[in-house]
Amino acid sequence: VQLVQSGAEVKKPGESLRISCKASGYSSVNYWIGWVRQMPGKGLEWMGRIDRSDSYTTYSPSFQGHVSISLDKSISTAYLQWSSLKASDTAMYYCTRQIDYYYMDIWGKGTAVTVSS
Amino acid sequence: EIVLTQSPGTLSLSPGQRATLSCRASQTLSSSYLAWYQQKPGQAPRLLIYGASIRATGIPDKFSGSGSGTDFTLTISRLEPEDFAFYYCQQYGYSSITFGQGTRLEIK
Numbered sequence: 001v002q003l004v005q006s007g008a009e010v011k012k013p014g015e016s017l018r019i020s021c022k023a024s025g026y027s028s029v030n031y032w033i034g035w036v037r038q039m040p041g042k043g044l045e046w047m048g049r050i051d052r053s054d055s056y057t058t059y060s061p062s063f064q065g066h067v068s069i070s071l072d073k074s075i076s077t078a079y080l081q082w083s084s085l086k087a088s089d090t091a092m093y094y095c096t097r098q099i100d101y102y103y104m105d106i107w108g109k110g111t112a113v114t115v116s117s
Numbered sequence: 118e119i120v121l122t123q124s125p126g127t128l129s130l131s132p133g134q135r136a137t138l139s140c141r142a143s144q145t146l147s148s149s150y151l152a153w154y155q156q157k158p159g160q161a162p163r164l165l166i167y168g169a170s171i172r173a174t175g176i177p178d179k180f181s182g183s184g185s186g187t188d189f190t191l192t193i194s195r196l197e198p199e200d201f202a203f204y205y206c207q208q209y210g211y212s213s214i215t216f217g218q219g220t221r222l223e224i225k
Binding site (some may be wrong): 034036043044045046058060061094099101102103104105107108109110 | 174
């Protein structure tokens with residue numbers, strides 16, 4: 001049972017990006033995939049989640065409109081996407097198995113995103 | 118938005134001692150929605166406690182959670198070298214999840 005995230009990315013401001021999170025070892029259980037940001041030297045910030053059963057999404061007000069979360073059920077892969085990156089998007093991004101809004105019990109190793117001109 | 122305030126910011130203790138970490142919410146929480154995580158440098162966070170007091174799978178009983186309402190506590194008895202890390206509390210309320218700012222537990 002694990003979440004495998006895509007590799008580190010280096011991008012320029014204004015570029016688009018999509019990072020991925022592939023779930024494996026799961027049975028068909030009702031859970032969500034959540035995304036958490038950790039900026040360099042800072043704490044954890046919940047960004048949003050997607051329901052694996054119907055792709056319904058919820059976003060933190062802090063991230064609503066800035067990122068998009070999607071899911072390809074056929075390959076058990078969730079995505080976090082930006083249409084126009086900013087330097088302030090530089091961070092580590094973790095995907096998680098989120099059990100409703102209660103807690104996040106499985107974490108991917110993280111994808112480091114660096115945005116710099 | 119419900120704000121979680123963790124204290125102290127840094128806790129300096131020696132192996133073998135007991136650690137008490139606090140998490141205070143700006144509004145009353147349902148205990149069901151309070152969780153604790155441990156994060157070591159360069160690693161992803163790990164779930165320790167959910168439902169305020171339920172240990173996650175594989176978490177040793179030296180970790181315990183308690184509290185209700187606005188005040189919650191994570192206690193680590195008999196500190197071992199691998200316990201020195203960052204600890205975060207997390208809650209759900211008003212359709213969003215928030216984390217506390219973290220407590221750094223360091224070796225004295």
